[in-house]
Amino acid sequence: MSRALIVKSAGPGLTVQDTGRPGYLTYGLSRSGAADMQAVAEGAALLGQDLACAVLEMASMGGTFEAAADMRIALTGAPMRATLAGAPLAWNASHLLPAGTELSIGPALEGVYGYLSVGGGFATVSTLGSRSAHLAGGLHGAVAAGTELPVGPDPRTEVNQTLPVEPRFDGGTIRIVASAQTDLFSPAERTRFAETSFKRDTRANRMGVRLLTDGAGFAAAEGLTILSEAIVPGDIQITGDGTPFVLLSESQTTGGYPRIGSVLPSDLGCVAQAPAGATLRFSFVDLEDAVAIERAARALRGTLSQRVVPLVRDPRKMRDLLSHQMISGVTDGSAGAG
């Protein structure tokens, strides 16, 4: 039997993602890649494989799946209710998905982007050096029901591993650096920005997330006639009506709205994972501190595989694990079945 994952039903935001497609910025094509690279790294650590293996990104909603051949899977990122042939599956863990058994992944219980990684990675078509969908650019597109996703060879066998994960699915304080256009905003305006609590709007996608505030909008001194300039993922763009957008990996590559600052790469996943209504605040750090923060984050990511531990199968512990996942207050009638 060929190695493939059959998608039997799919939420609207399922895409194959990897580390993205650098190198085409100068032709207007942004890098794309997973919205939460930390979750992809966790999946790779759980399966003991390379970060470059393509995964299935699930925006707010999962789907139902069946393996054409036995395969290993890992579930990471925004916790979603997962079952294997009706029995609950632990999140942040690796499992065996036996051929012909139904894997069901429900809506996100916290956060936005859940990830289904498979042993060997998805072996879908690569375009311009990456398997990542770039929805805005019309590349590869969303994964629909009925799709068979080919899966690469997997030399490893270990499953039932878990990885303790720091919560990052409810917004919080996001660290930013000043950037090329920050000076277009007066010091008073920058201070007001850093002192404002924002709510993530319902309008958000892989390009960026819109932020709401009860107070007045923000404005740059030169208004709407500044020159279109290079955008990088993490830039916080202030649109014409004063509304901030945090731009993500699938954002436009240039834009004429001024950027008040730029989110540190290691905090960008937290912005992407903030669900609608979550509170986000922004804190300016200087470049030197930013380097120290990024260095620490990279070092920590390097130790992920050392933190993988066996998943406790004890039914009582299993129940604890599930109730921990349900911390957002969602009742789960099936938790006792573990």
Added chain:
Amino acid sequence: MSDSNFPIIRHAGFDGFLVSFGDRLSEAGNRAALAFRGALETAGIAGLEETSTSLVSAYLRFDPLEVAHDDMRQQLETLLASRDWQAAPLPAGRRLWRVPAVFGGAAGPQLKEAADLAGLSVEEAIAEITSTPVRVQTIGFAPGMPYLGALPERWNIPRQTTLTAEVPAAGVCVAIRQLVLFPGKTPTGWRHIAQTKLRLFRPETDTPFLLRPGDEVLFQPVAQDTLDAMADDPDGGATAEPLA
């Protein structure tokens, strides 16, 4: 700001630098940005990961955990000082594209509004835009999307404060002396004045990006049924010839 502040090196985000040759669009600044980006690609700069250009700036991404910001800035200053970038020639291999376009009506619902802002009648606006060859100053925003310019000074009109909900693929929009063509349907703050059938991004082909910086475009006004007849042509009836 006066031009004496330029060129200027600023960091862009955590892991990038922007080298800008002006804060207003200029032909010399655009040439300088293209030439500087070309030099970055061949200068063997340590830690460099990717480069691009915007209208009058070159952008580069690097790994600040491998090369310190100050060290990268020093390398950029050295390269900047090595020649007069404003005197650099345009890239080689430029082409002139003649692109059929339907102006106004449903194909360009904001033409009247844009013409008013430019102080022209609709007829004068079409005549001026279709007689001005506009150069691809940069490819950006969306895959294969050209920023074309410069139109005469009267077209220095601002973007809208609210977004136009959706401009169709290959729509022509105007603001600040420039025209842009969107490769796919998109919301935008630019005003939608005309429609073409150009396929700007062709990821399945050997030339995924149709236009290159330095190319020039001359729009040719056509009727809607003429453009509709070109729907099966990925070039939308456009022709290209080499520019000297």
